[in-house]
Amino acid sequence: MFKKVLASIGIGAAKVDTVLHTEHLQPGQKFSAEVIITAGDVEQDISGLELALMTKVKVESDEGDYFADHVLEKWSIVDQRTLTPGEELRIPFEARLHSETPITQISQGLNQSVVWIATGLNIDFALDATDRDPVYVYPNEAVKAFMQAMEKLGYKLVKSDVEKGYLRTSNFNSTSGCYQELEYKPAGLKVFGPKEVELSFVPEAHKTHVLIEIDRMFGSDGYVDLTIEHDQVNLSQICDQLEHIFG
Incomplete structure (x- = not known):
C-alpha cells in the first residue's frame, strides 16, 4: 500500500523516451522511431501512451497575439498495461509526417517555425512522464x-x-x-x-x-x-x- 502511494506522487514512476531514427524529414515523409518505457521500482498501471506531432502557432486575440502549442497529428501507441517493477518496454513505431507540417530549416530572416514530437505517458494516479524530440523539416x-x-x-x-x-x-x-x-x-x-x-x-x-x-x-x-x-x-x-x- 505504501509503495502505491509513492507511485501516486511520482516517486519511482515510469519514464518514457522516444528515439527517432531520423529527425531530418520532409512534410509527408515516413519516419520510424522506438518508444522506450522504463518502469520504476513499483508496479504501475498505464492508461495510455500517445505520440503527437506538434508545432507552435500564432493566435490573434483581442488582447494581442500570442503563441500556443498545436497538435498536427496524434498517434495512440499503448492503450492499457500494467508495468512490473524494473520492466523495460521497447515499442517500434512507424508513421508519416502530416503533409502540411511546417518547414523549420529556413536560413534567412526571423524563423519562428518549430516542430517536435511529444510523447505522453498517462499513468493512473501518477504524474505524467513526457518527452519532446525536435524534428528538422526541409522543403519539398x-x-x-x-x-x-x-x-x-x-x-x-x-x-x-x-x-x-x-x-x-x-x-x-x-x-x-x-x-x-x-x-x-x-x-x-x-x-x-x-x-x-x-x-x-x-x-x-x-x-x-x-x-x-x-x-x-x-x-x-x-x-x-x-x-x-x-x-x-x-x-x-x-x-x-x-x-x-x-x-
Whole structure:
C-alpha cells in the first residue's frame, strides 16, 4: 500500500523516451522511431501512451497575439498495461509526417517555425512522464523551387511563422488547423510591384498548392493561388509565373 502511494506522487514512476531514427524529414515523409518505457521500482498501471506531432502557432486575440502549442497529428501507441517493477518496454513505431507540417530549416530572416514530437505517458494516479524530440523539416522540391524563384526575382525572406486557422480557396483547402507564412520583401527599393509577398504552401502526395498574398505599393492587395505537380517542377517556369503575377 505504501509503495502505491509513492507511485501516486511520482516517486519511482515510469519514464518514457522516444528515439527517432531520423529527425531530418520532409512534410509527408515516413519516419520510424522506438518508444522506450522504463518502469520504476513499483508496479504501475498505464492508461495510455500517445505520440503527437506538434508545432507552435500564432493566435490573434483581442488582447494581442500570442503563441500556443498545436497538435498536427496524434498517434495512440499503448492503450492499457500494467508495468512490473524494473520492466523495460521497447515499442517500434512507424508513421508519416502530416503533409502540411511546417518547414523549420529556413536560413534567412526571423524563423519562428518549430516542430517536435511529444510523447505522453498517462499513468493512473501518477504524474505524467513526457518527452519532446525536435524534428528538422526541409522543403519539398516544389517549395524549394518557389523559394529560389523569389530570391532570383530580388525578394528576401524576412520572416517565417505558423498561424492558427485554415486556408480556403476555390481550388484547395488546408486541413491541419494551421498554416505557415513565408514573408518576403524586395531586397532593394522598388517603386512599382509588391512591397511585400507572403507565401503559404499546402503540399499533397503528388502536388503542392501555393497561396500568394501580395501587398502592393500602389493599388489593391490581392491573393493568387497556384498548383504545382511534383513531376513538373521547373524553376524558370515558376519565375515566369511569379513575374507575371507581380506585374
